[in-house]
Amino acid sequence: MAQHLPTSTSTSTSTERTERALAAIEAAGDEGRRIFTRVYAEAALQAAQAADQRAASGISLGPLDGRIVSIKDLLDVAGEPTTAGSAVLRQAAPAQRDALVVQRLRAAGAVLIGKTNMTEFAFSGIGINPHYGTPGNAHDATRIPGGSSCGAGVSVVHGMAEIAIGTDTGGSIRIPAALAGIAGFKPTQARVPRTGALALSYTLDTIGPLAASVQDCAQADAVLAGQPWQALPARQLAGLRVGVPRGALLADADAPVLAAFEQALARLSGAGVRLVDMALDDWLLAPARLQQAGSLAAAEAAHIHRERLERAPEQLDPRVLARIRPGQDVAAAHYVGLLQARSRLQAELDAQLQDVDLLALPTLPILPPRIADLLADDAAFMRANALMLRNPSVFNFYDLPALSLPMGRMASAGGLPFGLMLVGQRQCDRQLLALAAALQALL
The missing domain is CATH 3.90.1300.10 (Amidase signature (AS) domain)
Structure with a gap:
């Protein structure tokens, strides 16, 4: 098309x-x-x-x-x-x-x-x-x-x-x-x-x-948001501090994605942006580690859809059902513990981000799989789904505003687009949007 x-x-x-x-x-x-x-x-x-x-x-x-x-x-x-x-x-x-x-x-x-x-x-x-x-x-x-x-x-x-x-x-x-x-x-x-x-x-x-x-x-x-429109403040890129979380969220990435990411960083640096490599794996890996025994999303989805799970589970997409079902077995103590740990970790990561204006990383570590391949193989679907969600979901857990910015096409991947994820500080949504607009205008 x-x-x-x-x-x-x-x-x-x-x-x-x-x-x-x-x-x-x-x-x-x-x-x-x-x-x-x-x-x-x-x-x-x-x-x-x-x-x-x-x-x-x-x-x-x-x-x-x-x-x-x-x-x-x-x-x-x-x-x-x-x-x-x-x-x-x-x-x-x-x-x-x-x-x-x-x-x-x-x-x-x-x-x-x-x-x-x-x-x-x-x-x-x-x-x-x-x-x-x-x-x-x-x-x-x-x-x-x-x-x-x-x-x-x-x-x-x-x-x-x-x-x-x-x-x-x-x-x-x-x-x-x-x-x-x-x-x-x-x-x-x-x-x-x-x-x-x-x-x-x-x-x-x-x-x-x-x-x-x-x-x-x-x-x-x-x-x-129910707010009157005000033009985004003009932001200068020279001197902007962008944190680059080197580590787990770059692991298992496809080669074209890593190449496009480094090219994007080079373009930022060429515009006067100050890139700061950051070791944040203790916080960025915590959501997955804490939710191994059951995730917030699965527990809450199991509650939201409890009547449908009882009445007509066979009418649901089996792969969606397979993700909701484990939520029925999440213990109350685990769920409450997750919420408490989340609150503590949010404060800790907030402190780590005080010295940068943004974080930058690939929105997605992998190229989009072919639909037919995932329809034919449940295990391949689940692997791809986990990798698609890995980088973005971290910042839902931390409730930080985040934006995927288009950064052109990956020639080595048949011209598929590359998205650069920019992450701001909590409640600083317009600041993130202003910085992203400046980056898009320049690049």
């Missing part, structure tokens, strides 16, 4: 862009139906026309007024069931009201074009869905798109949306953004309310945007 990022908003009306986006979805045929679980064609055109009328009158509801936005299939839209990529929820009761972030998007004038496909219940970094189909990677349709927001990134690259809203519990915004070659931002958890979003993990879930530019992510983030 051809790849076309959205047309500049300065050269066309919202109605024209919406018509092109709807045409792209329709022209994609079955692939369009794998990317979107619902398309709001009539409502989107009405919203776009209203945005154009406001623009003609000199009225703006904010930076997203007239922008085309897709939303992940776990966000409530009033009057329809929230299926969350699951067959068992097709007959669920319709949502009584829009999710709070959907309300904010509508109030900001966004044109909601449809709901994007996802891994069932958002519990995988791969993006495969046996119920609604699996979208192909935007740059090689035989490869995975990344999950769990698997339709989000490809909807942007294929010109079906200008901004996508996803969720991120262990990387589910940053993984598909990195594989699509666009930006994806996971905020500090408290920044964006999750009311009306089907939960995977109360402790770890976040809501954020994917878009071609950091600027679009920042504007969407302001709307999602």
